[in-house]
Amino acid sequence: MKPASFDYHRPQTLEAALGLLARYGDRAKPIAGGQSLGPMLNMRLARPEHLVDLNDLVELDFVRMSEGVLEIGAMTRHQRVATAPEVRRTHPLLAAAAATIGHYAIRQRGTLGGSLVHADPAAQMPLIAVLGGAKIMVRGLAGQREINAVDFFRSVMTVDVGYGEMVTSVRFPQLPANSGWGFELFSRRRGDFAIVSVAVTLLLDSDGRLASLEMACGGVGSVPFRLDVSAVAEVGAMPSGKWIAGVSNFAAQSISPEDSASIPAAFRREVAAALVEKALATALARARGEKA
Numbered sequence: 001m002k003p004a005s006f007d008y009h010r011p012q013t014l015e016a017a018l019g020l021l022a023r024y025g026d027r028a029k030p031i032a033g034g035q036s037l038g039p040m041l042n043m044r045l046a047r048p049e050h051l052v053d054l055n056d057l058v059e060l061d062f063v064r065m066s067e068g069v070l071e072i073g074a075m076t077r078h079q080r081v082a083t084a085p086e087v088r089r090t091h092p093l094l095a096a097a098a099a100t101i102g103h104y105a106i107r108q109r110g111t112l113g114g115s116l117v118h119a120d121p122a123a124q125m126p127l128i129a130v131l132g133g134a135k136i137m138v139r140g141l142a143g144q145r146e147i148n149a150v151d152f153f154r155s156v157m158t159v160d161v162g163y164g165e166m167v168t169s170v171r172f173p174q175l176p177a178n179s180g181w182g183f184e185l186f187s188r189r190r191g192d193f194a195i196v197s198v199a200v201t202l203l204l205d206s207d208g209r210l211a212s213l214e215m216a217c218g219g220v221g222s223v224p225f226r227l228d229v230s231a232v233a234e235v236g237a238m239p240s241g242k243w244i245a246g247v248s249n250f251a252a253q254s255i256s257p258e259d260s261a262s263i264p265a266a267f268r269r270e271v272a273a274a275l276v277e278k279a280l281a282t283a284l285a286r287a288r289g290e291k292a
């Protein structure tokens, strides 16, 4: 199918883009990589009268590290997030997750900002943003807002960005150097959206006991969410194979997947348990300095 007709705008500055979005309000949509909006236009699921192309806004394509915070511009492509040395050094979990998005061609076009605003419940970037306590910078002509990732995602494909506003960058707190991390997803075919995804970060103390554990899950609700496993993963616990199995079972029991047309809830729960187990084992190996 072809999109419904629209007026095409290609602003050269952020101010000009914000001016267009403010002027046309709910009749306008920004387009970034077009990897999600393109199909929606073609299927006429989105019918903006004005399309504001962000691809000349080079000021939104950056990776910058300052005082423990990794800030990435909204127009930064997934492939750059996956491969930039600063990201791999300061937030290897983010780089690893970005490397699993779709296929190479999609990663070359799709952007961090587009992925967050599209807000597919199974998408990688929203999951890592929620897990790591990222802050999402949103700009309109009236000024800038800084939104915690957990508050940004409202529901399936619904986020806290108003008409006339744009995501300009995302601030990810750096992972502590001795963090263990694990990222796992299950999809039907390589490059497909995940059915379930899990991300884990943890720290061990000098005796190898658990100092902290964060876990988040995607694909099992309307938005990615953090899992509270503190009841079975107390600080000071000595992680073992039995401990991993206990935490994984607890995590799987604490989620509430729903039956969908092709995937029963029980299957998602089973997959979640297996992914948590794998992600935890990998994170522990990394925290212990073993080969993951």
Ligand SMILES: Cc1cc2nc3c(=O)[nH]c(=O)nc-3n(C[C@H](O)[C@H](O)[C@H](O)COP(=O)(O)OP(=O)(O)OC[C@H]3O[C@@H](n4cnc5c(N)ncnc54)[C@H](O)[C@@H]3O)c2cc1C
Pocket (backbone or CB within 6 Å): 029, 030, 031, 032, 033, 034, 035, 036, 037, 038, 054, 074, 075, 100, 101, 102, 103, 106, 109, 110, 111, 112, 113, 114, 115, 117, 118, 122, 123, 124, 125, 161, 165, 166, 167, 168, 191, 192, 193, 194
């Ligand atoms: C075959 C295929 C497989 C894919 N697999 C995966 C996958 O495994 N995991 C995954 O996460 N994604 C996957 N994607 C989606 C891909 O990651 C997209 O890049 C992403 O969802 C949207 O980014 P985009 O830059 O292309 O945004 P666009 O498609 O241009 O826009 C998406 C939405 O965001 C809005 N938008 C874009 N930028 C901004 C901004 N800066 N501020 C405000 N609003 C903005 C647009 O108006 C639109 O509503 C896949 C896509 C395809 C086609």
